[in-house]
Amino acid sequence: MVSHALLPPFPSQAPIKRQPCLFALILHVAFVSSALLLSACTAPPQFLSTILGPVPTPKPVEHKPRREPYQPPKPAPMVEVKEEAPRTDWAAMLEQLPKDAGGGTDWVRAMDEKLIDPKxxxxxxxxxxxxxxxxxxxxxxxxxxxxATYPHKIHTRMLACTNCHMEIFQMEKGADPITMEKIFAGEYCGRCHGKVAFDVATGCPRCHLGMPK
Amino acid sequence: MMRAALRFAIVVLAAIVPLRYSSAEVGDIAFVRKAAGTEDVPPAIFPHFVHRMQFKCHVCHDAIIVMKAGANPITMDAIQDGKYCGVCHNGKTAFQATFEACPRCHRP
Structure with a gap:
């Protein structure tokens, strides 16, 4: 038993004190980081793009001219030309208006259809x-x-009372001896009809409402 | 009988004569020049349709222009003074009677 007492205690029974091996830790970190760095530098771009996002594509570089291209100076005009406002093509507008049986412009229909709006x-x-x-x-x-039927309504849309009364027509019924000869000769209705209003020769049914159109 | 024949003749003649008006410019008035000394300038033509598309008859008749041929002593001086055409053709309502605008009325 003496010998037993002299021997050192059995190692399994002794308390093991673990010392942190700093050198081993540094070595480990250095190895891992160098491996990562090596893989980052040598790996294809897909590897990094999965971590850092897509690779930005560089914009094409535009080279602007250093100075404006040379323009020869324009000679100053000898006479100042004023730009005229665009003219209205009245003849073309007239062709757009509706026509009557005689081929003339039907001004009443043109007003009814709001194609013209005389002020x-x-x-x-x-x-x-x-x-x-x-x-x-x-x-x-x-x-x-x-x-014949004379409509005041259509005439007063364009004319004033004083245009006809009393110079051309009297106010009393039957006071004016109106005949077709006088109208064709430019009296009474013929003062306007056949000149600026519808033609007397082709507009029969417009006054003589009973006549066939 | 004679009267009836005359009546027929007048109606037929009058029916044919206005056909010359059935052009695109019905009611245009070609003014007859009475003043002497400006024969190289063509007489003015008044396009009735242009004006009646914009204004009713009573705007001009009879306050500005009388509805009778030869009843309006229109001169260029009167127009410049703001009478007749000059009521509107003063550069405000319509184009002014300037040298540039001569051929718009005095159409060759």
Missing amino acids: PGLDPKAEDEPVFDMDLELVPKDAPDFK
Whole structure:
């Protein structure tokens, strides 16, 4: 038993004190980081792009000219030309308007269809004169079948009362001896019709409403 | 009988004569020059349709222009003074009667 007492205690029974091996740790970190660095430098770009995102594509470099291209100076005009405002093609507008049986412009239809809107005065605020709605029946004594109907309504849309009364037409019924000869000769209705209003020769049914169109 | 024949003749003649108006410019008025000394300038032509597309008849008739041929003593001086055409053709409502605008009325 003595010998037993002299021997050092059995190692398994002795308390093992673990010392941190700093050198081994440094060696480990250095190895891992160098391996990562090596793999980052040698690996294909897909490897890094999975971690860092897609590789930015470089923008193409545009080389601008160093100075503006040379423009020879324009000679100054001898005469100043004023640019005129574009003119309205009235003849083309007239062709767009509806035509009547005689081939002339049907001004009443043009106004009805709002193709033209003649102003009632030079002043933009001018108000229109009221339309006078009264149909006159002009019956010839010797030929009652050729009675004509005069619509005040259509005429007062464009004309004022004083345009016709009293210079061309009297106010009293039957006071004016209107005949077709006088109209063709440019009196009474012929003051306008055949000149600026529809033609007398082709517009028969527009006054003589009973006539076939 | 004679009267009836005359009546027929007038109606037929009058029916044929206005056909010359059935052009695109119905109602145009070619003014007859009475002043002497400006024969090299063509007489003015008034396009009725251009004006009636914009204004009603009573705007001009009869306050500015009388509805009778030869009843309006229109001169260029009167237009420059703001009478007749000059009521509108003053550069504000419509083009002014300047040297550049001569052929717009005095159409050759």
